[in-house]
Amino acid sequence: MILDKLENAHIYFSLNDKFKKAFKFLMDNDIEKLDDGRYEIDSDEVFAFVQSYTTKSEHENKWESHEKYIDIQYIEKGEETIGWTPVNQLVIDEEYLKDKDIVFYNATSQRTKLNLNDKYFGIFFPKDAHKPGCIFNKPTKIKKVVIKVKM
Template sequence: ALMFLQDTELENLQPGRIDIDGDNIFALVQKYTTKDITEGKWEAHRKYLDIQYMVHGSESFGFVNIDYLEPTEEYNDEKDIEFLKGEGDFLQLNDEEFAIVFPSDAHMPGIAVEEKNEVFKIVIKVKL
């Protein structure tokens, strides 16, 4: 997964899915506008860990152990996602920085740091 980030001309990628090793490892290329924290949702995954790599831009990225949160919806096995509510910590994810999110972690990506801005991010999903 990290070799993909190192060996790929990231600037040339268009939004969408890129298979690296089929469903075992794949990249989701994303371009979006960050949002206000009131629009954010805590999410967690059970089958995959995330490597969230910021190509360009800056966002506030929430993280917390799922044991400190309460589910708001049932886990969706097909999409490997569960939404939760509660409080967590935030870090700032900037150009060429990444965060690794394990199934024991919930995360809230895409939050504006001060003002909304455009980001270019690649999320690599690694099956466990």
């Protein structure tokens, strides 16, 4: 798991040869003006979901992880808490859904809370369970991009 500001994205280009394309999408687009939905960056290798929603109580969101894709979760505007814990600390609630590349887990008290606001991103690898969309200080409407980077 990595947490940083978009201005430092270049530091992570060497971790995965597709990260440069992913971060270029964030830097070259006016995210606030993009409609919600899926955006192709490099076929099924790198693609983005632009999302707008109001954060919820952490009890309303689920723990998740992915097997085929790395998540880059970027907050364009607003603030959100994303829970993080290693997947080996969790018990599976819903088995792996291959078509959506997602596993859901039961709740845990063993977690770290990551507070993200404008221009921050988190990178979550397959062994990083995460719980996005949670309230930071108060329920907040956010504009966010989740970029999927194939392993």
